[in-house]
Amino acid sequence: MRLKDKVAIITGAGSGFGRGTALVFAREGARVVVADRDGPAAHATAEAIREAGGEATATTVDVTDPKGVEALVAETAARYGRIDVLHNNAGVPMPFTPLEDVSLEQWETIFRVNVTGVFLGCRAVIPVMKRQGGGVILNTASTAAVRPRPGLAPYNASKGAVAVLTRTLALELAPYRIRVNAINPVAGDTPMLRGFIGAGEGEAYEAGRRRFAESVPLGRLATPEDVAYAALYLCSDEAALVTGVLLDVDGGRDV
Numbered sequence: 151m152r153l154k155d156k157v158a159i160i161t162g163a164g165s166g167f168g169r170g171t172a173l174v175f176a177r178e179g180a181r182v183v184v185a186d187r188d189g190p191a192a193h194a195t196a197e198a199i200r201e202a203g204g205e206a207t208a209t210t211v212d213v214t215d216p217k218g219v220e221a222l223v224a225e226t227a228a229r230y231g232r233i234d235v236l237h238n239n240a241g242v243p244m245p246f247t248p249l250e251d252v253s254l255e256q257w258e259t260i261f262r263v264n265v266t267g268v269f270l271g272c273r274a275v276i277p278v279m280k281r282q283g284g285g286v287i288l289n290t291a292s293t294a295a296v297r298p299r300p301g302l303a304p305y306n307a308s309k310g311a312v313a314v315l316t317r318t319l320a321l322e323l324a325p326y327r328i329r330v331n332a333i334n335p336v337a338g339d340t341p342m343l344r345g346f347i348g349a350g351e352g353e354a355y356e357a358g359r360r361r362f363a364e365s366v367p368l369g370r371l372a373t374p375e376d377v378a379y380a381a382l383y384l385c386s387d388e389a390a391l392v393t394g395v396l397l398d399v400d401g402g403r404d405v
């Protein structure tokens with residue numbers, strides 16, 4: 151088992167990539183704290199883990215709420231005595247919108263979740279990791295940070311910020327043996343895709359989905375398992391010398 155007895159908080163683990171990563175981490179021996187603002191979804195992931203014989207607790211938290219994030223970290227540290235991994239994965243999408251039509255509210259919503267949420271998670275967990283002599287922070291950025299698609303400026307910029315925050319913290323926290331990395335998934339086969347395509351069921355959604363898949367050299371979307379196994383490596387001791395990396399899980403999209 152590659153994460154035996156490690157304590158891992160995963161935000162946004164009620165759905166998509168986060169849920170897939172929570173299941174794989176638990177199978178590899180981690181004690182997983184499934185955190186999501188969608189409480190029933192968080193509980194469903196934790197229940198699936200327990201049914202498979204793993205260990206998980208669910209907690210309802212909005213990553214934009216400083217007090218909620220601090221409580222998540224404090225309660226996890228009190229329960230398990232340590233936090234080995236914080237995976238800042240929660241994020242929100244947007245429909246394709248020319249920049250001149252982006253409202254300030256839309257811009258701020260994207261940044262509040264995708265950037266401020268990561269900042270708050272890091273800020274809360276760093277003192278715990280410093281005290282215990284190390285740890286791993288893993289952020290979910292995106293290929294959007296490297297090869298942006300036109301029409302998604304706020305989302306792309308938010309993921310660019312996550313990428314630079316990741317590299318900055320890798321240096322800032324290296325003296326404390328805290329590793330900080332990010333994953334850049336390409337468009338994923340998750341509920342979020344609908345938020346980018348902006349179309350309901352039916353042909354319009356299928357056509358949008360096909361366009362995304364065709365933009366990937368390997369010809370398909372990222373699955374939760376694709377992302378989970380990259381996260382597993384980066385959060386395991388096998389990656390002990392790996393920090394400041396933005397790992398593309400993108401079928402060649404960023405080449």
Ligand SMILES: NC(=O)c1ccc[n+]([C@@H]2O[C@H](COP(=O)([O-])OP(=O)(O)OC[C@H]3O[C@@H](n4cnc5c(N)ncnc54)[C@H](O)[C@@H]3O)[C@@H](O)[C@H]2O)c1
Nearest residue numbers: 162164165166167187212213240241292337338340341342
């Ligand atoms: N799906 C894609 O195409 C894609 C591509 C690249 C990167 N990403 C990134 O991957 C991450 C996961 O995306 P996904 O595709 O699994 O999406 P998803 O919509 O399936 O899951 C996201 C989860 O995050 C939770 N969440 C959203 N805002 C939250 C908040 N404020 N506080 C707590 N939880 C919150 C949602 O409730 C949901 O369960 C995101 O950061 C996303 O930006 C997604």
